[in-house]
Amino acid sequence: MKVDILAFGAHPDDVELGCGGSIALSISQGKSVGIIDLTEGELGTRGSVILRKEEAAKAAQILGVSFRDNLKFRDGFFQNNEEHQLEVIKKIRTYRPEIIFCNAFHDRHIDHGKGNKLINDACFLSGLSKIKTQDKTGVSQVEWRPKIVLEYIQWNDIEPNIIVDISGFLNKKIKAVTAFSSQFHNKNSNDKSTPISSLNFLDSVSYRAKNFGRLIGTKAGEGFTSKQPLSIGAITDLIR
Numbered sequence: 001m002k003v004d005i006l007a008f009g010a011h012p013d014d015v016e017l018g019c020g021g022s023i024a025l026s027i028s029q030g031k032s033v034g035i036i037d038l039t040e041g042e043l044g045t046r047g048s049v050i051l052r053k054e055e056a057a058k059a060a061q062i063l064g065v066s067f068r069d070n071l072k073f074r075d076g077f078f079q080n081n082e083e084h085q086l087e088v089i090k091k092i093r094t095y096r097p098e099i100i101f102c103n104a105f106h107d108r109h110i111d112h113g114k115g116n117k118l119i120n121d122a123c124f125l126s127g128l129s130k131i132k133t134q135d136k137t138g139v140s141q142v143e144w145r146p147k148i149v150l151e152y153i154q155w156n157d158i159e160p161n162i163i164v165d166i167s168g169f170l171n172k173k174i175k176a177v178t179a180f181s182s183q184f185h186n187k188n189s190n191d192k193s194t195p196i197s198s199l200n201f202l203d204s205v206s207y208r209a210k211n212f213g214r215l216i217g218t219k220a221g222e223g224f225t226s227k228q229p230l231s232i233g234a235i236t237d238l239i240r
Contacts, residue, residue, distance in 0.1 A: 003066055004031040006097035006146070008088075010115035011041040011075065012056040013180040017205060018152030019101045020063060020173035021166030022222050027064045028169070035060060035068040036091055038115055039075040046191045047182030059179035062172065076111060080118040088122035090133050093141040100149045105225065108155040108195075116151055120227060123149050150224040153208075160223030162230055163212050165240065167219040170209050177205060216240075 005026055009015040015023070015035050023033050037056065040049045047055075053070075060068040071087055078084055092100075102119035103112040125131055127145025134140055153160060166173065178184060182191070185199045195201065212221030218240075232238065 001034075001066065001094075002032075002096045003034045004097060005033045005099045005101065006092070006095050007033060007035045007065075007101035008038065008103070008115065008119050009035070010038050010103050010109070010111035011044070012037045012052045012070070013041070013059070013177065013183055014103060014112070014115075014154065015101065015152075016059050016063070016173065016176040016180070018103070018154050019150075019222055019224075020059075020176045021169045021209065021220065022101070022152075022164045022224075023063050023065065024169040024172045024176075025164065025166050033063075033065045034095055034097075035063075035065050037068070037070045038073045038078060038118075039111070040070060040072055041075055043075040044183065045194050046189075046197060047180075051182050052180070055180045055182065059176040062176045062179055078111070078114065078118070080114055080121060084118055085122045085125055086131075086133060088118060089126040089131065090135065090141065092122060092126040092146065093133060093144045094135055096144045098147050100146045101224075102149060102151055104151055104154045104156065104158060105227075106156060106158070112154055120149055148226065148228055148230070150226055153223045153225070158223070158225060160212070161225050163216050163221040163223050165213070165216060165218045165220075166209065166222050167213060170206065170220040173209065174206060178202070 007015045041052045103115040105116045129143045185202045209220040212223050213219045
């Protein structure tokens with residue numbers, strides 16, 4: 001299956017928090033999108049692997065993605081090395097996306113920065129024909145390099161290189177985020193509090209989207225950075 005966009009997240013819920021609105025927007029425009037979580041989030045203070053899996057499936061259904069997969073790397077301990085790169089390369093070559101979404105290059109959680117570097121490096125290596133991989137049925141894969149990698153902004157305030165107008169899709173983004181009910185604010189929960197379980201954090205997801213929207217003159221936006229130059233076909237493409 002080929003998709004237009006492949007969104008990677010170090011943990012289940014990263015994608016929803018960082019680029020859920022852009023995914024919903026893209027799907028409404030007829031684009032196909034898949035999500036791949038690198039870990040099962042097994043080190044999370046709240047919830048469990050089983051519960052996170054159920055929540056991830058619910059969030060994926062809300063967004064309307066074509067599929068959601070999990071590479072089951074070790075939460076907190078996966079590395080940007082050959083073993084992990086090859087597993088990511090196999091997924092890139094299987095789904096052949098034009099665009100990749102991935103974690104922020106620098107963030108509070110160490111897995112986010114590691115995930116960013118892993119995905120960026122794997123995207124480059126995936127385009128080298130002398131790196132041989134096979135799909136899950138044993139069939140040799142052809143090289144494939146996505147055209148661009150966009151890094152969604154998470155906990156830290158990072159100046160974006162591009163802001164996507166997600167006006168009309170903020171509510172769906174928040175609905176997908178709150179599908180992870182074990183992780184975020186729930187006044188009836190007796191679980192241990194964490195930095196992301198506060199009401200302030202949940203409110204900040206909306207605040208950030210509205211602020212990015214303010215910067216581009218719309219109701220809501222999502223910011224991305226890129227290690228590659230961003231290009232357009234015509235200068236008028238910059239006009240909304």
